Amino acid sequence: MDSLGEFGLIARVTAGRTYPDSVLLGPGDDAAVVTAADGRVVITTDMLVEGRHFRRDWSGPRDIGRKAIAQNGADIAAMGARSTAFVVALSCPADLTVAEAEDLNAGLWDEASRAGGAVVGGDVTAGDHLVVSVTAVGDLAGASPIRRDGARPGDVLAVSGPTGSSAAGYALFVAEVEDHPDLLAAHRVPQPDYDAGPAAARAGATAMCDVSDGLLADAAHLAVASGVVLAVESARLPVPPALREAATELGADVLDWVLGGGEDHVLLATFPADTALPSGWTVVGSVMEGGEKNGAEGAGSVTVDGSEWTGVRGWTSF
Incomplete structure (x- = not known):
């Protein structure tokens, strides 16, 4: 890496890339230029820190x-928008090879393309640990953003896919059990359905969020913002057979993974009760009266089968 240098690395990882029509000017100038035909820009940022969010002995550079x-793309989808561009800042340790940096860049581009956008710029510096910071830009295409504060009593609560696989993969890595490759892969690389957010918006979703910290933890954010009670029914939660098998093997409660495990990046949303849900969405509960909005005293909460959940509730950064 030292022999290549900052600008040599940037030139190497941007060479030969093609960009969607939404990118008017890509890397190489002081800033990129992307279209904002809607007149509004959806924007979010998130960071991965080595040792906190990933381990290089578990995940390869492309996975990271x-x-x-x-x-980040899942957060854009959770607003009902589509990703258009990503800006990436890297802090690279001395032991990161050029080949590893190129694999990391390939992973960034692979997923950016899958999300519908492109990597349009960023920054590179040296550091003690590998840190990847991404800012994502999205387009609402004329639609209204789906916020967290729109859930109404009488709505149904639904998820766009199963939760718990990343948490199961983490537990398997810790236990050094390798006979569930799909769950290990789910921990290395989440698989958001980027179409699920815009599809939910078109179907009439009243509130929505990304499940990054765990279903209960993120449901609590939605419940507080909307001033409602979200009543989760455990029997309705989608639980893949592999998840149950791994829980039995490790002596774990599968619901701790499904309700409290983070980093699956599926979407959680509320819909009017008579809505025909988009493909892939599953009703897992209902919305009930629950106080005032946005954290006022007595505001929103989450129950599981009518009671407060006493198991794992999700990830916290501090």
Whole structure:
């Protein structure tokens, strides 16, 4: 890396890339230029820190790049928007090779393309640990953003896919059990359905969020913002057979993974009760009266089968 230098690395990882029509000017100038035909820009940022969010002995550079884009692209989708561009800042340790940096870049591009956008710029510096910081830009295409504060009593609560696989993969890595490759892969690289957010918006979703910290933890954010109670029914939660098998093997409660495990990056949304849900969405509960909005005293909460959940509730950064 030292022999290549900052600008040599930038030139190497941007060479030969093609960009979607939404990118008017890509890397190489002081800033990129992307279209904002809607007149509004959806924007989010997130960071992956080595030792906190990933381990290089568990995840390859391409996996890390894909994960960094996925967690930002899922936030864009949770607003009902589509990703158009990603800006990436890297802090690279001395032991990161040029080949590893190129693999990381390939992962960033692979997932950015899958999300519908492109990597349009960023920054590179040296550091003690590998850090990947991504800013994502999205387009609402004329639609209204789906916020967290729109859930109404009488709505249904639904998820766009199963939760718990990343948490199961983490537990398997810790236990050094390798006979569930799909769950290990789910921990390395989440697989957001980037179409699920815009599809939910078109179907009439009243509130929506990304499940990054765990279903209960993120449901609580939605419940507080909307001033409602979200009543989750455990029997309705989608639980893949592999998840149950791994829980039995490790002696774990599968619901701790499904309700409290983070980094699956599926979407959680509320819909009017008579809505025909988009493909892939599953009703897992209902919305009930629950106080005033936005954290006022007595505001929103989450129950599981009518009671407060006493198991794992999700990830916290501090």
